[in-house]
Amino acid sequence: MVSELRLFVEQEFxxxxxxxxxxxSSRGVKVKLEIIEKLNARFLRLNPELALCADASGLWLCANGMKMQPDWQAEVPRLKRSSLKSEMIARACNLGEKPTLIDATAGLGHDSLLMAHLGANVTLVERHPILFTLLEDSKNHAQNDAFLSSVVARIDLVFSDSADYLTQQAEQQHVVDVVYLDPMFPQRDQNQQAIKKQAQVKKQMQLLHMLLPEDGEMDLGDHLLTLAQQVAKRVVVKRPRLAVYLANLEPDHQWQGDACRFDAYFQHDLLE
Ligand SMILES: C[S@@+](CC[C@H](N)C(=O)[O-])C[C@H]1O[C@@H](n2cnc3c(N)ncnc32)[C@H](O)[C@@H]1O
Structure with a gap:
């Protein structure tokens, strides 16, 4: 975890x-504010270390001459093209039924934005304080957008480790329709293959890999599956197409795509 980051900003912001x-700082991240003259591509190139910056578009993570934010606004064309029929995630999560859904590994929130657009009521849980703050900022901006405001009205954000959050839900006997798990960003060596389609996605991944722990140090999310099964009628796990099952547990059903697949686990004792 990065303990202190510089936050670059022009006087105006x-x-x-x-x-x-x-x-x-309330989330445990120390930030050193640096007022700069011009936050532009040249400045970012000259300051390549991992940092934050803020401008009229909100909060950004920056490094190596690039900056990125979850940027839900940029997802709008994709949302407009999507439908319950065309999206594999919609079938896997049964979005036609307008489910209550916990996305226990929020990341940039793109999957959840799509699921909320297609009708789900989503609780988005993220444990990384910087990613969570970026998400919160994206949601705040989306609330002022004519198209996105009705979508994000169906999204609640929770800053927590999902293991704690799911345990709490189980203790309170709260049952949701779906828990969605996507614990791992594609690994560094899979990047070229998995995300060669979009330069923007590639940039986001490079910066996220700088922020998040090395793959080897990172838990793989196996423990979340059993916890999720205690609170959801259906657990859906997004995996790279050829990856092993989460927690080595064979799913009840699979949907296979070109780059990824969805493994579904049904909890018959929680189904009415
Ligand atoms: C691959 S990303 C999810 C990407 C997301 N599906 C999207 O569309 O942007 C995984 C995220 O889950 C978060 N995460 C992993 N384990 C977690 C846990 N136990 N509790 C909360 N967040 C977790 C990581 O910090 C990371 O941001």
């Missing part, structure tokens, strides 16, 4: 940056 800094 200093107040906003102070708010980000206070929020991040």
């Amino acid at each position: 200093q107040q906003k940056a102070q708010q980000y800094s206070a929020v991040l």
